[in-house]
Amino acid sequence: GAVVSQHPSWVICKSGTSVKIECRSLDFQATTMFWYRQFPKQSLMLMATSNEGSKATYEQGVEKDKFLINHASLTLSTLTVTSAHPEDSSFYICNPLWAYNEQFFGPGTRLTVL
Amino acid sequence: AQSVTQPDIHITVSEGASLELRCNYSYGATPYLFWYVQSPGQGLQLLLKYFSGDTLVQGIKGFEAEFKRSQSSFNLRKPSVHWSDAAEYFCAVGASGTASKLTFGTGTRLQVTL
Numbered sequence: 001g002a003v004v005s006q007h008p009s010w011v012i013c014k015s016g017t018s019v020k021i022e023c024r025s026l027d028f029q030a031t032t033m034f035w036y037r038q039f040p041k042q043s044l045m046l047m048a049t050s051n052e053g054s055k056a057t058y059e060q061g062v063e064k065d066k067f068l069i070n071h072a073s074l075t076l077s078t079l080t081v082t083s084a085h086p087e088d089s090s091f092y093i094c095n096p097l098w099a100y101n102e103q104f105f106g107p108g109t110r111l112t113v114l
Numbered sequence: 115a116q117s118v119t120q121p122d123i124h125i126t127v128s129e130g131a132s133l134e135l136r137c138n139y140s141y142g143a144t145p146y147l148f149w150y151v152q153s154p155g156q157g158l159q160l161l162l163k164y165f166s167g168d169t170l171v172q173g174i175k176g177f178e179a180e181f182k183r184s185q186s187s188f189n190l191r192k193p194s195v196h197w198s199d200a201a202e203y204f205c206a207v208g209a210s211g212t213a214s215k216l217t218f219g220t221g222t223r224l225q226v227t228l
Binding site for chain 2: 034042095104105108
């Protein structure tokens with residue numbers, strides 16, 4: 001299967017700081033990227049959808065100014081959590097779309113905000 | 115809108131016993147259906163998927179699932195569970211024929227007793 005990487009795999013930051021999470025598709029090009037988050041002991045919830053070179057579309061209840069998504073190339077997308085607060089602590093997972101019937105997920109980034 | 119229900123939050127089985135995890139979906143057309151497994155602190159691993167054709171799908175690690183359109187179900191089965199199968203299992207549905215986000219169920223936590 002396709003290889004997807006995320007960096008960092010875990011990060012701890014102070015409240016009020018910003019954190020950038022990178023997602024790379026290592027052996028395929030993804031025109032569409034989905035970002036999910038998973039709170040402890042809960043399911044994955046879609047945060048936003050981005051297409052290469054255009055603005056991301058955010059799900060209801062997700063603040064676009066807080067979660068900045070950049071999908072500047074077909075192999076790299078970044079999610080920046082700005083002014084992070086403890087309630088943003090979560091597991092963030094990217095899902096670059098290779099084909100409509102292939103779903104590969106990144107290994108996830110665990111964010112802890114103190 | 116598509117939705118997924120996993121009625122069982124937590125299931126405990128003995129090693130060597132058979133397993134069935136339930137999944138019901140709601141979608142207007144033929145869905146794309148997936149089962150993923152997630153170990154603690156880890157990303158998602160695809161077990162199997164259904165798009166069309168044979169309604170009995172074989173996956174990795176000895177898992178299989180059967181698509182039953184009349185019951186809107188896609189239950190996951192394994193004839194003999196191993197202790198290493200203890201994990202969280204997620205059923206997901208995607209829209210057929212398009213580059214689509216997935217909607218996940220709430221997950222079923224499997225515990226295996228020796």
